[in-house]
Amino acid sequence: MSDTNTISIDNPILDVDKIRSDFPLLSKEIGGKPLIYLDNGATTHKPKQVIERVRKFDSDEYGTVRRGSYRLCEHSTQLYEEARQKVADFLGAPTRQEIVFTSGTTQSINLVAHSFGRKFVNSGDEVIISNIEHHANTVPWQVLCDEKGATLKVIPVADNGELVMEEYDKLLTNKTRIVAVNHVSNALGTINPVNEITRKAHAVGAKVLIDGAQSTPHMKVDVQGINCDFYTFSGHKMYAPSGIGGMFGKMEVMETMSPYVTGGDMIMQVTLEKTTYAKPPARFEAGTPPISQVIGLGAAIDYLNAIGMDKIFEYEKSLLDYGTRLLNDIDGLRIIGNAKEKAAILSIYLEAAHPHDIITMLDQDGIALRGGHHCAQPTMIRFGVPATARASMAFYNKFSEIDALADSLRKIIKFFS
Amino acid sequence: MSYDNELYQQVILDHNRKPRNFHEMENSTSSCHGINPLCGDDITIYLKLDEAERVIQDISFTGSGCAISKASTSLMTQYLKGKKIDESRLIFDEFHKMVLGDFDPEKEEHHLGKLTLFMGIREYPSRTKCASLAWHTMVGALDKKSEGVSTE
Numbered sequence: 001m002s003d004t005n006t007i008s009i010d011n012p013i014l015d016v017d018k019i020r021s022d023f024p025l026l027s028k029e030i031g032g033k034p035l036i037y038l039d040n041g042a043t044t045h046k047p048k049q050v051i052e053r054v055r056k057f058d059s060d061e062y063g064t065v066r067r068g069s070y071r072l073c074e075h076s077t078q079l080y081e082e083a084r085q086k087v088a089d090f091l092g093a094p095t096r097q098e099i100v101f102t103s104g105t106t107q108s109i110n111l112v113a114h115s116f117g118r119k120f121v122n123s124g125d126e127v128i129i130s131n132i133e134h135h136a137n138t139v140p141w142q143v144l145c146d147e148k149g150a151t152l153k154v155i156p157v158a159d160n161g162e163l164v165m166e167e168y169d170k171l172l173t174n175k176t177r178i179v180a181v182n183h184v185s186n187a188l189g190t191i192n193p194v195n196e197i198t199r200k201a202h203a204v205g206a207k208v209l210i211d212g213a214q215s216t217p218h219m220k221v222d223v224q225g226i227n228c229d230f231y232t233f234s235g236h237k238m239y240a241p242s243g244i245g246g247m248f249g250k251m252e253v254m255e256t257m258s259p260y261v262t263g264g265d266m267i268m269q270v271t272l273e274k275t276t277y278a279k280p281p282a283r284f285e286a287g288t289p290p291i292s293q294v295i296g297l298g299a300a301i302d303y304l305n306a307i308g309m310d311k312i313f314e315y316e317k318s319l320l321d322y323g324t325r326l327l328n329d330i331d332g333l334r335i336i337g338n339a340k341e342k343a344a345i346l347s348i349y350l351e352a353a354h355p356h357d358i359i360t361m362l363d364q365d366g367i368a369l370r371g372g373h374h375c376a377q378p379t380m381i382r383f384g385v386p387a388t389a390r391a392s393m394a395f396y397n398k399f400s401e402i403d404a405l406a407d408s409l410r411k412i413i414k415f416f417s
Numbered sequence: 418m419s420y421d422n423e424l425y426q427q428v429i430l431d432h433n434r435k436p437r438n439f440h441e442m443e444n445s446t447s448s449c450h451g452i453n454p455l456c457g458d459d460i461t462i463y464l465k466l467d468e469a470e471r472v473i474q475d476i477s478f479t480g481s482g483c484a485i486s487k488a489s490t491s492l493m494t495q496y497l498k499g500k501k502i503d504e505s506r507l508i509f510d511e512f513h514k515m516v517l518g519d520f521d522p523e524k525e526e527h528h529l530g531k532l533t534l535f536m537g538i539r540e541y542p543s544r545t546k547c548a549s550l551a552w553h554t555m556v557g558a559l560d561k562k563s564e565g566v567s568t569e
Contacts, residue, residue, distance in 0.1 A: 352498050354483035356456055360424065360544060374456050393529045416430065416484070 012314040014307065020396050022047040022303075029325050033366030035289045036401045040167040041186050041214060041345055041392030042370050043236045046300070050240060053299035056416045065291055066265060066282075076291060083298030084281075090301045091212075092222035092229060096129040100254075100281040101289055104245030105213040106136040108232035109180070111247070111284060112209050113140035116230075117178065120207075123149035126175045128206075130155040130163055130192070131382050133414040135375040137211045141180060148362075155181070157382055161188040161337035169200065173278075176206040183215035183231075185374040187390070189320075189345030190324060191215070198228050212224025213237055217394070218316055218343050220309040223248045235293065240300035244293035254280035261286040310394045316344040321392045330406065332413050336383050344393035347374075350409070352416040361415070362389070367407045423537025424544070432488035437495050438477040445475075450565040451554030453546050458482035459491055462554045464520045471502045476555070483547050489535060490551035496532060501515065502559060516545045523537065 008053065020026050025045045028035050031201030057079070065080045081096065088096040099210040102108045117140075121127060127141045131154050153176075155168045163181075172179075177199040183194050198208045209230040215221060219239035223231045230249050236242035259266055259277055263286040268276040277283045304312065323346050327333055336347040350358060359371035371389045373380045380387060391405060442448075442463035450461045460480030467474045476494045481487075497505050508528050514520030515529065518539035522529055538548050546568040557566040 071429060154533065314485065354487075356458075356483035356544070357425075357485070377457070380457070386459070415425070416433070 002193070005071070007233045010107075013311055013318065014395055015199075016315075016398055018397065019307070020196045020398075022049065023029065023396055024051070025049060026396060030366045030368070031364065036046075036365075036367040036404055038371045038391040038393060038397065038405065039368045040217070040394040040397075041374075041390060042130075043242070044217060044239045044394060045242065045396075046239055046296075047303050049297050050299045051301050054241060056297040058092065058292050058294045062289060062292065067288075076392070078287075079298070080291060082293050083301075084300045086099065086301045087246060088248075090305070091216070091233075091248050092224050094224060095251065097210045097245055097279070097281055098248055098251050100249060100253070100284045101244065101246045102284075103243055103290075104234035104236070105134075105211060105232045106234075108245060108247035109136055109209065109211065111260040112178075112180075112230050112232075113144045115260045115284070116207065116253070117144040118148075119256070119258055121145075121148050121150050121177045124175060125150045126153055126171075126173060127151070128153045128168075128171050128176055128179045128181075130158040130161070132161070132188055132190060132376065132379045133180075133182055134186050134211065134213065135291055136213075137180055137209075138184060138378065150177070151175075154378075157190075157379070161185070161339040161342075163190070163192055165193065166327045167256070168197065171330070172200060172204045172206070174204055176201065176204050178207045178209060180209040181210040182213070183221070184212075184218070184343045184345075185337070185376075185379070186214045186345070186392075187374040187379045187388070188347055189342045190339040191219075191343055191344075193340040193341075194226050194228065196391075198226055202227070214343060214345075217304075219313045229253045235297045235300065238297075238300055239303060240297040241290075241293040243290050244297050248275055249280065251280060254284070257283075259283055262263065263287050266280065280318060307395065315395050316393055319397055319399065319402060320344040320346070322399055323391065323405070326406045327409070330410060330413070332417075333409060335387055336385060346379050346391040346393075347388040348377075348391065349385050349388050350413060352413045355389040357416070358389045358409070358412055361412050362405070362408050365404070367405055367408055369405075394412060422549075424541060426534055426537075428492075428536055429484060429488040432491040433484035435477075436491040437485050438498070439479065439491065440477050442475065442477045443462070443480055445477075447558045447561050449557035449568070451550050451552050451557060452565070453482075453486075453550050453567065453568045455546070456483070458486045458547060458550055459549060460489070460554055462490075462494075462551065462558045464555070464558045466502065466559075472536060473497050473500055473502060477552070482550070485538065485544055485547040486550050489548040492532060493551045493555065496530060497555070506556065506559070509556055511551055513549055515539070516548050542546055 025257045061074035065077045085096040153171045156164045207229040212233045216233040232247040234245040266286040332351040334349045355371035445463040446466045448463045465475035522533045
């Protein structure tokens with residue numbers, strides 16, 4: 001709990017009412033009650049600036065990209081590459097050619113596991129993940145290690161939700177080929193020390209992938225500062241359309257990698273005997289991409305930049321501190337994950353009620369939370385709970401919504417006791 | 418106090434707090450492990466079958482899950498103890514269709530007894546598997562499925 005939090009409800013960092021008026025869905029009612037949306041870790045709503053930009057593009061400007069020399073196509077291609085530049089700037093990447101568009105974090109990690117992993121990880125080699133990874137950053141590495149006869153090693157997590165870094169030091173060897181960890185845990189909210197993780201992995205010659213699905217929407221990211229080799233993200237978790245996301249990959253590393261999906265647009269030259277591949281990022285973008293969604297992603301980044309990522313982080317931190325204080329006062333409630341460095345996620349466990357019952361009952365009060373294992377079953381097992389109810393906050397959430405959550409949780413505890 | 422809906426009736430809350438037949442069975446003739454991979458509900462059903470008479474002599478369960486899945490399993494064990502195997506399969510069929518909204522015990526002849534109290538779950542599509550996991554697992558035990566069952 002932070003004593004240094006000077007943010008009061010009356011003096012917020014952001015004009016949240018104004019921000020909320022940008023998000024049409026936030027003013028909807030669910031079963032006659034105002035929607036209180038606290039499942040931003042799963043997906044986020046879209047501001048009208050994004051919705052309108054996609055609509056305008058589809059109705060007035062739409063054309064394919066990179067395939068034609070007529071004006072519609074050239075215009076689309078220009079907007080598409082401008083969006084790539086926006087992503088590069090947003091992540092602090094040196095060049096836009098180091099940004100690959102994919103369908104999201106899951107596909108980005110699979111791309112790296114396939115195109116880097118299958119080429120450079122061999123029998124006897126080692127891959128390191130952590131005990132608080134999303135299944136998307138677990139299963140691709142398990143499959144790779146099974147296939148190659150490599151060993152998957154896991155950084156343990158302490159009771160407070162922080163990675164045990166002394167154990168990480170011991171896991172690293174000269175056989176480590178890749179270290180893949182998240183920047184922010186989707187199940188616990190822990191912000192991991194990715195700079196230190198990367199520096200130590202590089203010291204033994206391993207490459208580093210950071211899963212940024214939960215960090216890019218909520219804090220300033222600087223891939224050059226982290227110095228990671230790959231950094232993945234999902235658009236729909238950062239106020240952009242679904243179906244689009246991507247990754248940063250260092251050019252010198254991506255140039256050594258083979259394609260993942262093959263087909264049109266990722267080639268240099270194709271004859272019936274042989275194909276040579278295009279340079280990254282085109283090498284990893286076979287087929288016609290989700291063009292409108294890329295334009296929408298660019299608009300979402302403009303929207304976030306206009307508010308400012310530092311302000312967003314500061315405001316969400318004040319929501320987290322407030323919520324933590326409020327929920328810790330409730331008897332029979334446990335918050336799983338109390339890392340010192342934490343994003344605005346509250347993973348809630350009640351002695352009295354199972355998360356699925358909690359979610360159904362909160363829904364009757366118009367409050368949307370995720371209940372379940374959050375695609376992080378190894379994390380749930382580690383903390384000895386079958387599932388949690390997760391409140392994941394965004395800059396459009398209000399302090400009064402956290403009050404409503406606490407009131408409902410009290411009511412649920414009483415109902416089941 | 419709100420939440421006075423069809424889903425969380427007193428009987429369900431009672432069976433959630435004090436599940437019946439909630440123990441391992443040492444001399445079971447078959448058992449089955451059932452999971453709901455989406456939410457992590459995890460139960461094991463133990464059966465003692467009288468193969469000659471085709472009767473479920475005894476039935477019990479262990480595991481963890483939400484109030485709906487725990488109460489559904491508890492009530493199922495109470496209801497099926499002593500029932501014929503064929504009748505149990507028929508009841509499974511009726512129960513399964515009822516929670517999906519494909520069978521209305523208020524309009525059609527049925528063998529569900531007090532289990533009709535789970536009828537309200539048809540209004541909550543995301544929760545039907547909570548109620549039906551026990552039944553799928555029970556049938557798995559009848560069929561002696563050693564690999565277990567899953568709702569997905």
